Amino acid sequence: MSEPSAGGGFDLVIRGGRILTAAGIGPGEVGIRDGRFAAVEPLGAGLRGKDTIELDPGETLIPGLVDTHVHVNEPGRTEWEGFASATRAAAAGGVTTILDMPLNSIPPTVNLAALAEKRAAAAGQTFVDVGFWGGAVPGNLGDLRPLHEAGVFGFKCFLLHSGVDEFPPLEADEMEKDLAELKTFDSLMIVHAEDARAIDDAPHAEGDRYARFLASRPRGAENLAIAEVIERARRTGARAHILHLSSSDALPMIAVAKRDGVRLTVETCPHYLTLQAEDIPDGATAFKCCPPIREASNRELLWKGLEDGIIECIVSDHSPSTPDLKDLENGDFGVAWGGVASLQLGLPLVWTEARRRGIGLEKVVDWMSRGPAELARLARKGRLAPGYDADFSVFAADEGFVVDAYKLHHKNPVTPYQGKALAGVVRRTFVRGREIDGRQPAGRLLRRGEA
Template identity: 80%
Template sequence: MTDIEYDLVVRGQRVLTDEGIDPREVGISGGRIAAVEPLGAGLAGREVIELAEDETLIPGLVDSHVHVNEPGRTEWEGFASATKAAAAGGVTTIIDMPLNSIPPTVSVDALNVKRRSAETQSFVDVGFWGGAIPGNTGDLRPLHEEGVFGFKCFLLHSGVDEFPHLEIDELEKDLAEIASFDGLMIVHAEDSQAIDHAPSAEGAVYERFLHSRPRGAENVAIAGVIERARWTGARAHILHLSSSDALAMIASAKRDGVKLTVETCPHYLTLLAEEIPDGATAFKCCPPIREASNRELLWKGLEDGVIDCIVSDHSPSTVDLKDPEHGDFGVAWGGVASLQLGLPLIWTEARQRGIPLERVVEWMGRRPAELARLQRKGHLAPGYDADLAVFAADETFVVDAEKLHHKNHITPYQGKSLSGVVRRTFVRGTEVDFSEPKGQLLRRGSA
């Protein structure tokens, strides 16, 4: 028994720390984890939570790829709805993409507009990516100094005209600039020329859409990113990898010392092109969901460490933009909304493969935190923020889009049975109550 009284103590048979899942007591003070002791240590707290036998205490997840879309397209999503969805899914930190908001986050002034939108609405902690577009090279360092976590660019049309893409020589120029202050460039890597030469996506046939975004478009673009990162010495990150063909060159680049990291997403790891019905535009995303054989190789890439992390690429829109009336893949918005569902989606698939919960939480928590250089996130350990989730790994549920916190209730996972329910979420030691937003805005270097 200690003489210290903590703000909160959580006790249970299953607490996931860096050493694995063990019986532990966790003491929390001032929003930080202050002590992790064996169960029975008798930590005293003003509030004490005893975990149920079927519950595991895990560090809160970090989702570094979220399109909140506010301001400008708040009808697609918004900080209140997005961060509620995050908390309900055990995600305690999100990093918001510089598009599809208006204005896009490509200058300090635009970043300040974004922050004002978020500061009173966020139920979890929120950081921001900046954007790299033609003509804003001079804005990159000021954005970095203002606390963005890195810069996103596209190598083909982004889908919105106010966020134009970089040509490969422009990418090299910006990488050189970013290398000068050890920033990070995160890249939507599909080659515009390869897409231009691919078949049209129009119509309701999913296979036709798949052929319109071939693996080769990813492979060529990723090769270009690797070489420019090699030449400039910059840190580069490949967003939402869907082509397993690229794994070999990614592994080779990493062995060569290129500063390269890679993510993939739940939809590429749980869905199959062969099972997508024609006209089912809820499944449309770019790059696309590919075949079963491709999915297996992505899982192997994760287990081998070639792919670093799993994030949502939560890219919602209004229901009408998905063109449900006609189911035309050439017209529908490309994006999957999955912020609330990521953990149960990946856990359901992982446990069938014999992959333990510890690996899943590493891929979805610690690794994204490392990518963004978040110093106090992603671990359940003394000194870290008390961002925690109570996870019932064996409880099952059926996805009902109407019950999700996402603003627009359309999902490719409708009716899917999943394992794993997040029962409680804590941000800095305070339980998210879904009525009073208490999340904080994060800046690079101070989070």
């Protein structure tokens, strides 16, 4: 299939036996013109371009992944991660678009001035396309519409302490007022859903025992908060999204809410799908994240939630910090930063686990590309089809590697996946038809409605 004007003279043509389109994986030829896919034809169509790429038999052309949950931390905490390092890592992992979270940078993205600072910090140093979420915090109700009009893709809130004092949580009634405001311009509220009171009543997390940390963030805290989000979204009619679902207990009520017409979407993350509490050593604070990595039985049900369509997408929740903040020497889960760094590794992590379960690469890419793109209403991202941005990577699905944190592009070499054997290597990544070389930043800063 081609655009009506696509007759020939493409800037780039790619051909091979494994092209992933909406029809599945099969032989084909792809023509790119002016940074967009202009033709997708059967192999042998004879498309011609200024440049041509012939895929090796073991390579698959896949649409670029979209990661809507990334903490870049610049400005203010650039030593944790910055736009150059984060987007270089994204590209190396086949991710061609990221949306940056509004907290952990200073200032947080809760008003127009902060958004301007964020964009200024990012300008000229992004290797992939970057958009921004706004933040919903106590007292900034009047900032929501201006931020929306300035191009943020939606708004994040917490229902408990966020981990940084400059981004305070909302009470449920405040969240409902913000949801009602977002409904007036059809924006999206994305929610870190853990109930503060339930966590206050749980055991404290100090010490090196992972089991104690897990008990400090019980499933019930997630379940209560998700129920609250569902009811407030039901009352207001606004769009709401559950971030980083880790509690499989919540899946039935999420499914019922969706059947009832509540405008609710859900994501989960590679660490909840590939790791399990039973295997985490005491003192291994590289594994600490909030909500926590839970038991193997819980993990199995999250996979079922994906296959059943209750969970729409898989995103990284890349939340890095400096090694000292992870308290690696002492291994105290009570004081270590709660976040997993995995932006570069998401695709091979999920693919390794998925193929063990007999799940095809098509589904994995759908969850990690089309799903997040639709969540953020990125109309030209997430598909390999005419009219879409020519964002793609060349993926060797059967090639293996062992994770070495010191060879990743993340700013700090801290990962729970150190030494893990994975399947799937991203060999090349392109944004709008241009190969990312890791030296010349060519990413764009995206605005809602223009992307």
